[in-house]
Amino acid sequence: MTRKVDGRGDSETFEELRPLMFSIAYRMLASVTEAEDVVQEAFVRHQQALDQGVDIASPKAYLSTVVTRLSIDLLRSAVKRRESYVGQWLPEPLLTDDDADPQAHAEQADSLSMAFLLVLERLNPVERAVFLLHDVFGYGYDEIAAVVGKSETNCRQLAARARRHVKAEKPRFQASAEQGDALAARFFAAFTQGDLDGLVGMLAKDAVAYGDGGGKAPQWSLPVVGADRVARLFAGMSREVRTHRITVELHQVNGQPGAVLRTPDGQLVNVFVLDIVDGVVQTVRSVINPDKLRHLGPVADVRAIRDEHRVRRD
Template sequence: MSKVEDFEELRPLLFSIAYRILGSVGEAEDAVQETWLRFDGSATRPTSTKAYLSAVVTRISIDVLRSARVRREEYAGPWLPEPLLSDPYQDPARSGELADSVSMAALLLERLSPLERAVFVLREVFAFGFDEVAAAVGRSEAACRQLLVRARRHMEAGRPRFAADRQERQELARRFFDALKDGDVAGLRDLLAADVQLVGDGGGKAPQLAKAVMGAENVARLLGTVFPWLIRIDVSFEPHEINGQPGAIFRDRDGKVLHILALDVLDGQIQTVRAVINPDKLGHLGPVADAWAIDREVKRARRQPN
């Protein structure tokens, strides 16, 4: 096969590696493009194209993540990953593990160093041999085994396991969004864990929560109050899997993307509700709505008598 054919065959894998390290669709796509440029510019063909390209995209992603962490420290409000609707890398035998590894909860574990995250992704998610992992991150196999041990410890301590089967998660999400649409505070409260969190990411570029909202009563009241007003001004939503977990895309009356909601489901309850409204993180989903205009419209509607 030609270089182009080799690369295109591996592109889904390369993107999936980069996205799991970076949590950003745009940065992952840039890392894949940079990988192609380096591959295209190389004078020789590697013995294993897969190993070579995976190593290149991993190193690029590690470098990007190191600089991104500095930027995220200055980010306005909570930082959430860019939502991913579908993972281009498919392996039916390991679909559950792949979905778990791309969840927002997994991507948000900042306690993992860039090297730990890269080693975990290559070894635990994509089952690379330790020799391939070591070559990719530029460390010895022994060092990579230690990095993996630390990464596993962090992941087990900080990441929920989504034990509910897909049908159960979808049914819970259906009930959640029905209650959301109807402003059914009691119905929402029944679906939320007692210590549920609502986290929003506007990045200073869209209306956002000043801080996370905690507790079933507070989250239910906020959601049950705000979303019926959005429905009244013709905001609609469509259920969709977001980062391997149930969620929805919200659109304005013109069909532009307003924001997404993603749900973490564990033990038959919703543990976390995450809203991404920063327009910079939604452009890959389609044309983006003016969230400030929607906010003003909601406020006007609420001031008007029924």
């Protein structure tokens, strides 16, 4: 789908509206690569319309419509792919370190977190679009009706139904970003050191770890539940981290405390993100599927690394 936008005349519109369009597409699709493709296609169509002499009174309205409709189509086509996905499915991680605004950080943690995106997965594509456009991005129901091709009354009903689902399952997070970052730093330090007792002390009793390898990288296939089991899992992984001299870099991931793991030559191995509630780690999510990490840079062949280690050890 990716094509380059013709730079003849509308680069200012692109620069001004691209962040908003990407924000809509990413929350709709939970995929960085698909969101970037959708946004690029929307601007190509916008440029083509201008080249054909179409009078576009509001580029924002035009682009919002195209981005949302393309996203709805992709979500509908993704249903079968999700059903046949190997192991647990998680969103593509988005690094959000550049955000220095505390208020913006809170908003990100609320509507960008993996936990929130997973709640949105339970809505149908149109409900998801209406809810996001109204409750997250502040579009009016008259604008949304034009985007999704439904009446304002219907859009209000869709938003209300979606809101009930989201409210029932909406995740809670650590109120203070500073406290969350500090706990994450201690957690990943304990992880790299293989400090089992330290890990247990930072995990909620009913903590859960989810992993997404997509069948393309080694990963635990089912959720790991309970502080002791999660701590043992991470203490075990720490031995591989030290053996392969893998570095653990602290990052904000989807508005939450997290970390990126890299090989000594800088290739990506894994991305972790933490949900912190009431001062402890409630949930750990691990994305190691290489297809979901390529937008962040070169990705390591984890299977090859493990095989090489076994050969040397034997």
